[in-house]
Amino acid sequence: MMLRTLAFSALTVAMVSPALAQMTPTRPTPTLSIGDKAPELKDVEWLRGEPISGWQEGQVYVLDFWATWCGPCIAAMPHVQKLHEEYEDKGVHFIGVSIWPRPNQTATAEWLATRGEQYTYRFAEDNDAGLNANAFMRASGQGGIPTVMIIDQSGKLAWIGHPMADMDESLAKIVAGEWDAEAYAKEKAEREARQRELMAKSRPIMERLQTAFYAEDWSGMAKAIDELLELDSEMFAQYSLHKYMALIKGDDTRGAAEWGNKVLTQLYPDNTQLLNWFAWAIVDPETELKPEQRDHRLAVRFAERANALAEGKDADVLDTLAMAHYSAGNRDKAIELQKKAVALATDPGMKEMFQSRLVRYESGESPE
Template identity: 45%
Template structure:
């Protein structure tokens, strides 16, 4: 369920090394590359006919003058679930402004939480329209046709019913939707701007990868800061890397930066807060409890739980570990029990070892 921080950092490096690549194996092609696909930027979007509508009014055609954002996802997809708060926030911001958010569930499997059950459990935290693919036809019409092979993938449809953008919902979607909504989006200009940023970032990313392989934490902290200065949003995932680097060279500076993150950049980002907390208490990282900034971890984990209304098992699991490390074993057991109880069926097994560990610790007292 959770990667070690080191693994997460490596994933971050892989993603930001070429910012055109969206997270979790989902590529945003260049305009020319997309032109080679059956469906690409500038093409008319296929009608959403082969879907079952689970929530919200049906969209039988893309109405002229309206903007549509299709978020292709699945309940079994961790990054998809992690992006839901962001998508829902966008829905709440634009729902009365001619921008329609539609979550399109695709690629189901036998072990996943049923889409309808998942959506109902989210309530107002997933208030936008939801449609489920029928026999893979919508996935073929959009994902396969446009050469996309990973989720989450977002597609923005402009006021003329044409595909304006294809990418990862956490990598540029906000900026694109704002520009499309205002009638200011130019796909070619956007692509040129993106490539210019890549050109500036590439040498720094090469240096960062070299520094990471050498475990040169001072350089990692410095280069990460420079990349975030280039584009704070695009390189926001490097904040955790910089925090980890500072932790290696100056615990006080790391603590100060961590507080800056959880009260600023990650203040409303439950997953970012969870990453900070888990990075501190991850038992696989090999850190001594005495060296952990448990106060920072507690603040981050509790805030993440509040943001998710205590309904995210993975985040409650993090808080339980923080509480356990602080010595409140009974409270840790209560929290971990709740995490197991509310976790999707496919995740319960991964949460049980921690619960058994906490119970064993209590019985040995």
């Protein structure tokens, strides 16, 4: 399942401000690295599954650090569950470790009972002092969740990353005993050094982008985004959507259509998540776009490509595609697709929302 954008202003503030914050060198020098003996989970409250007291030789452990307030964490859980089901009889133990609680968040135990019944791997919650967040996340220099850490058969830290980024291939190699931790550590260090360099170069561009946004200087915003994409088109791919929305806001409808087509056919034709974001940004009932600014045919094209890449198996993408078709006047197709989205949805809250949309489509009402 993939998260989608809602409103342009919320999207921009949410993506620009954290990017600036991440460039501030506030993280301590890592003391836990790939190849090091992994610390043990200590003083956690086990919420699901049998407790684990240590790393047993010959077994692999996949620690998924998350929180109930973290949307991307929850969006990645179906994928983690799928891997758990694939590897549970192969000596691989998945553990969801809840960290970094916030005052008004849903309690982890409550969330698991009401929204996480379908996740059958182990779950544990860090203590109030953040002992395990410090031992794993802070010690390895990680500042965001979801973050997965894989501990190999010898109890050493073998892999760190996002659950949706290369984890599948890495886990398969670790389980098969074919993992080259030294080569991975070198590649990871080089990649992170490159990212730091890019973030430093992008800081003044980000600041101009943020200034242009608050000044409603849509042309200036689009130009700043062009600079970011020239700097690194993959790292800043999500900003291509900002440019599209800025062009729309600046009444450059033709330019927006041309840019959207370029994103779809040339720049990011295989980026499922980005294509889904584009489609949803156009058809979202809560979008800031005016009715005459919504390019429904383009939204359908984006969503159809995203669905093809997802092989029709992602409920969130199907929901987007259904909304795009409904907004374009293709009611029967929307109903057909929405039924599939409802059937595939695993999160109870998401399934309920998808079902409510299906009812509206069937009745011919507005999806809002």
